[in-house]
Amino acid sequence: MSAASAIGRLDKRKRMLVTPEGIAVPVTIASRGSRLGALTLDFLILGTGLFAVQLFLLFALGGVIEEISTAADGTLSGASEFILILMILLLFLARYGYFLSFELGPRGATLGKRIVGIRVAARGGGRLTAEAIIARNLLRDIELFMPLIFLLIAPSGESGSFGLAGMVWFMVFMAFPFFNKDAMRAGDVIAGTWVVEAPRTKLADALSTQGSAGGASSTVTGARYQFGDAELSVYGEHELQTLERMLREAQPDALAAVHAAICRKIGWDPGAGDERAFLEAFYGQLRAKLEGNMRFGKRKADKFS
Structure with missing residues (x-):
């Protein structure tokens, strides 16, 4: 790619974000590749953390974990039921808490976004609200997790229309950022957010x-x-x-x-x-x-x- 072509691509991602005070702030929309890279890093970080917790529980509560994994329905002891509920809550909190806590912070970015150098910003130029962050992250279930679950639970070799519907659903939402100039996914459209580049320049x-x-x-x-x-x-x-x-x-x-x-x-x-x-x-x-x-x-x- 030539330098002129690269500059042209960058110029197409330039936007002006107007704050409630009427101040125009120049921003650069994050590329689709950087967003995908950040999401991949976030899943790796989240998965590594959950794996580490699972190993800890396995060593600390080996007998109980073994009972949960081998017991038939209705045969769990009270302690095993408590641990199972705790593990489900942990998965829920990890899945939602990771993204919500980091994006609601002052940097407006998860660890993956910070590594890549991007952040979430309100399109209206104001402060990121909890409602916007919750909305864009809840939409991730519809965009990503639910169609993946459709594909995973479809019977092997005989998924039929069930598996096909999951694949079409997944592809439609994954292609969504390619059909708008701001590279927004459905969650960004609903929440009124952009994902923009975050300068790493040190303060003078x-x-x-x-x-x-x-x-x-x-x-x-x-x-x-x-x-x-x-x-x-x-x-x-x-x-x-x-x-x-x-x-x-x-x-x-x-x-x-x-x-x-x-x-x-x-x-x-x-x-x-x-x-x-x-x-x-x-x-x-x-x-x-x-x-x-x-x-x-x-x-x-x-x-x-």
Whole structure:
């Protein structure tokens, strides 16, 4: 593939995500290959973890596990029934809890997605809600697990229309991301989410709380940026993460829009010319404040909390 062709493919995946504050954030839709790779890694991680737990139970409760695997219906002891119920609950929690807990976290990504370098984002530009994450993960049952179960339980050699229906069902949902430009699966359509690339660039030293938390001045305009408690209390962790992402990507137009939005919100008029210095100082001081509050058990999820 030529360099020009690769750039063209990348440009086709560029989108603008508009936050509730009206700020346009440039994002890149994750490729279908990276999404498949992330899902494969997640299943490997999940399967390895379950296998390790199963080995532990086998060594710790060998006799009970053997009874469960060999007993006929209705012949299990009370202890064996309890262990069987516990194993079923563990499988259920592993299947749903893994994806839900990681995607509801601040990074919006499972371990597989982090390794590949992608994350889940709300198409509306707001915070990922629990409802959206639950919806996109419940849809995975319809897209993947249920048709696979159809295929697995179909009698060998005589599956007939039952096995064929499972195969068609599976192929339709697996092909779904290839029939829309945003590579969305059915769960993304229902939940209102995108899967986007997550930059791995390290934050610059200027974004550490050690320098900017104590106040910073612009070398261009000479303005000094020291924010009070009332000004920093306007925003929470969600806005901090958004600001961090904007500073990582360093898009001049986006930084200018964020600068203007924050100034309007907190009532500042520092002038123009060094918007990045202002944002770096605000980021550092806001982060220091939020981290300080967390030490005392106080958390502010976003500007609405």
